[in-house]
Amino acid sequence: MESAVKSDPVSPVFEKKYSPKGLQRLTRATTNSIQGWQQIWRDEAAFRQEVGLGVIFMVPAVTLPLHRYESLALLVSWLLVLIVEALNSAIEAAIDRIGYEHHELSGKAKDIGSLAVLMALVVAGLTWGLVVAPALLHMLD
Template sequence: MLTEEFRRILRTAGYSLDGWRHAWREEKSLRQWAGVNLAGWLALALLCPPLWAVGLVVLAGLLLLVLELVNSAIEAAVDYTSTARHPLAKAAKDAGSAAVAVMGLGYVALWILTLFSVWG
């Protein structure tokens, strides 16, 4: 029983890794947000802000990556369903993009607050 569960977990991890690889290869915006995260983590190491700020910035950055992956999934599902232009397909893609944009703005706002906590 434990062996079966372990195999299931390994398969699930493999699917997740496949999804990450595909999105990394196909989605420039995922690579860009990953770069923003890396730069942010380096800045956190140099600035040494309070631990709460570090946690929030890291969490917000990871949420950006999550939303970008979800947006990529929405786009792939819509494109697979039909190549025809349809208002609902556009609405789905635009809503996914808006989710990433809102989180991106939140990430910037959080960085501004973090900088105030360090220098203010």
């Protein structure tokens, strides 16, 4: 019995006829990234809230007497939250593209994406607590 699926793993629909190189590739990638930023900013309230909170919380990172590595840790932990939120939004968009009807695997993908955001927030919270709290206590002494 012969399979109805072609032996070629790449469907002609997905073949690239032209793949840009060098500066043109970089330009297209940058354009795509800007579009991604615009879309997530427009469509995702959680992302906007995380950006806003990050901007507010960055004040201690630049005003407290912290070592540059401590300030970097604060910034990186905040960026981690934004990165994971962007990936979670991409997962949700792909799932929604498939369909809005309930499916166990769609729910699982969205729940795990949400868990990843929560874990990134916990990492950021721990980082901020371990860096900022001692600096504030030292200032009060």
